[in-house]
Amino acid sequence: MNTEAIESLVRDVLSRMNSLQSDAPAPVVAESHATHTAKVSDYPLANKHPEWVKTATNKTLDEFTLENVLSNKVTAQDMRITPETLRIQAAIARDAGRDRLAMNFERAAELTAVPDDRILEIYNALRPYRSTKEELTAIADDLERRYQAKICAAFVREAATLYVERKKLKGDD
Numbered sequence: 001m002n003t004e005a006i007e008s009l010v011r012d013v014l015s016r017m018n019s020l021q022s023d024a025p026a027p028v029v030a031e032s033h034a035t036h037t038a039k040v041s042d043y044p045l046a047n048k049h050p051e052w053v054k055t056a057t058n059k060t061l062d063e064f065t066l067e068n069v070l071s072n073k074v075t076a077q078d079m080r081i082t083p084e085t086l087r088i089q090a091a092i093a094r095d096a097g098r099d100r101l102a103m104n105f106e107r108a109a110e111l112t113a114v115p116d117d118r119i120l121e122i123y124n125a126l127r128p129y130r131s132t133k134e135e136l137t138a139i140a141d142d143l144e145r146r147y148q149a150k151i152c153a154a155f156v157r158e159a160a161t162l163y164v165e166r167k168k169l170k171g172d173d
Contacts, residue, residue, distance in 0.1 A: 037091050037095075038052075038088045038089075038091035038092045038095070039091070039092065039095045040092055040095045040096045042088075042092060043092045045085070045088065045089075045092075046061055050062070052084075052085070052088060053085055054082060054084075054085070055078050055079060055080060055081065055082065056077075056078075056080040056081070056082050056112070057077060057078045057080070059074065059078045063078075080112070081108075081112065082112065083109035083110070083112045083113070084109075086105045086106070086108050086109035086112070087105070087106065087109050089105045090102040090103075090105035090106045090109065093105060103151070106151055107151050107152055107155065110143075110147065110148070110149035110150070110151055110152050111149065111152060113147045113148070113149065114143070114147050114149065114152075122139055122143075122156070125139055126156065126159055128163065128168040129168060129169065129170055129172065129173045130170060131163075131169065131170055132169055132170050132171065133160050133163070133164055133169055135170075136156055136157070136159060136160035136163070136169075137156075137157065137160055139156050140153040140154075140156040140157045140160070141153070143156060
């Protein structure tokens with residue numbers, strides 16, 4: 001597959017993803033701040049709202065010190081970002097007029113619920129000629145049903161549609 005074809009395919013997927021964005025609900029800040037939508041003025045969070053930033057293991061930014069890392073009080077597992085923090089970043093990006101970046105943050109927020117090995121399986125399945133339309137549709141259904149990852153599911157369905165149009169499905173080569 002040549003570089004131009006890949007670039008064209010990526011442009012088409014991004015364009016279609018952006019058209020889905022208008023259907024997505026406006027992102028809301030973490031539950032404890034549900035009445036506040038993050039703005040550009042809230043950035044950077046670490047300086048302006050460190051209380052909004054917690055890790056998946058509920059650690060705060062104050063706990064990330066060299067001493068805590070060296071004494072194993074902070075581990076790699078503690079460094080995982082939460083979907084709430086990613087949604088706050090999405091709201092800030094959207095407020096700054098960076099809609100594509102906002103959508104990437106929202107997709108990333110959904111993917112925090114998906115195990116790493118499953119993400120790798122999906123990545124490999126999305127490569128040209130690796131999956132049938134039915135297999136991609138099953139992945140999208142799984143993302144939506146098991147992980148409530150509606151944006152990611154729409155992305156996979158859109159990729160399946162494009163792969164049909166461009167004859168990039170398993171068996172098309």
